[in-house]
Amino acid sequence: MLCVAAVLYNDWLLQFFVTTGLPQASSYVSETFAADQPHRLLFGTVELSCAAILIAASALAARSAPWGLALAGWSAVGVFGGCSVLDVLLPMGCAPSVEHGCPPDNFQHTTTSGLVECSLFMSMALFGLAVRRPAVGSPVPGRLPGGPVPGRPGPVAGRWAPYLMPVSMASAIATVGPYLGHPGGQGIAQRIHLVSVAVWFVLLAVEARRAGSPPGRREGDPGRGPGRGGREGVRAALAGAGPLAPPLPGAPHAPVPGYTNPDRPSRTSRPPWPSSDSGGRRGRIRDGQ
Secondary structure, eight states: OHHHHHHHHTGGGGGGTSOOOOOTTTOOGGGGGOTTOTTHHHHHHHHHHHHHHHHHHHHHHHHHSOTTHHHHHHHHHHHHHHHHHHHHHSOOSSOTTTSTTOOSOOHHHHHHHHHHHHHHHHHHHHHHHHHHSOOTTOOOTTOOTTOOOTTSOOOSHHHHHHHHHHHHHHHHHTTOGGGGTOOSSHHHHHHHHHHHHHHHHHHHHHHHHHHHSOTTOOTTOTTOSTTOOSHHHHHHHHHHOOOOOOOOTTOOOOOOTTOOOTTSOOTTSOOSSOGGGHHHHHHHHHTTO
């Protein structure tokens, strides 16, 4: 799902096939679904589809995420999708790259776009911190800070977030030229930013797939799928185990029910002397005879 969202989020690629009249080098992608644009319905539908996929994918991934920073990261992805919906429902009134006098700083759309970016960078930061701190409420014995969980593949999104976040943030900052009175090149910077966001979605897809696999799962291992790793896993381990090693000489061991040592008389067996002489025999034993 997240890989599909990565493709849909880069809907500016449709401009190579759909004539919009907007210069890609100096136009925002949001201008394609501005209120007065002819292809507003097409690009708006693609944006809403991407947002819906992000909300659904984050909700599914959050169900299996441990309580802590990783869960907060998936929540930020869901907020990203929700703010993207608002970004489409509150579009720009016109296309400032081709319409003179059209202000680029539409307050409502600028606010929703800012919330989208904030939630994006928040998700990157949370996943990056989740790698360095264990999940709250689910400590893993022997796990070092930032180390992988034993028996489970290591995190992917959080490991790459510190490298991807500066690139994505720098390209996002480079798009604010028109707001500062220096237009030009903001379209290229924004499209680089959208590609970095697509890479982030792919990393999240890998993260969600790995987080959904149970610890110790291997290809071709029957009975170890999600939700079946209880009795089936124990039964498979016992079936593949070899015979138990014999106890060391002199080591204490628990008595086995139903087993009688032939070299040692049972407590319930009859003594070798007559019962009538049991008292005298005990006396002679006490006297050392």
